[in-house]
Amino acid sequence: MQIRYTSSAGKHGVAQEDALNAILRHRYRVSPYRHSRVEGHPAPDLFIGPGLDGQMLEVLAELGQGTLVVFHVMAARPKMIEDARRMQ
Structure with missing residues (x-):
């Protein structure tokens, strides 16, 4: 699976490696999470998990x-x- 990061993903200064770790080692996943705010886009999934330093x-x-x-x-x-x- 290909993973792509939009420019907004980096808005809060979290490294892509930390985001990937949170996805792969998630404690919670909600699929779908509410509805898309962008017309024509699928509802997003929410992942809650640790970055490489353990921060959720x-x-x-x-x-x-x-x-x-x-x-x-x-x-x-x-x-x-x-x-x-x-x-969940």
């Missing part, structure tokens, strides 16, 4: 045919962790 991250990504497009990565907010727990 929230990652939002669109899963397409053979491609994962990561568009949001930042330190996991309590609200997002609670959403993920509740929605």
Whole structure:
């Protein structure tokens, strides 16, 4: 599977390697997570998992045919962790 990072994925200064680790070692995954904010795009998946340093991250990504497009990565907010727990 190809993983692509949009420019918005780097907005909060989290390295791509940390985002990938959070996806691969996620503690929570919600699929789909709510609805897409962009018309014509699939609903994103939410991953909550650790970066390489152990800090919990929230990652939002669109899963397409053979491609994962990561568009949001930042330190996991309590609200997002609670959403993920509740929605599993």
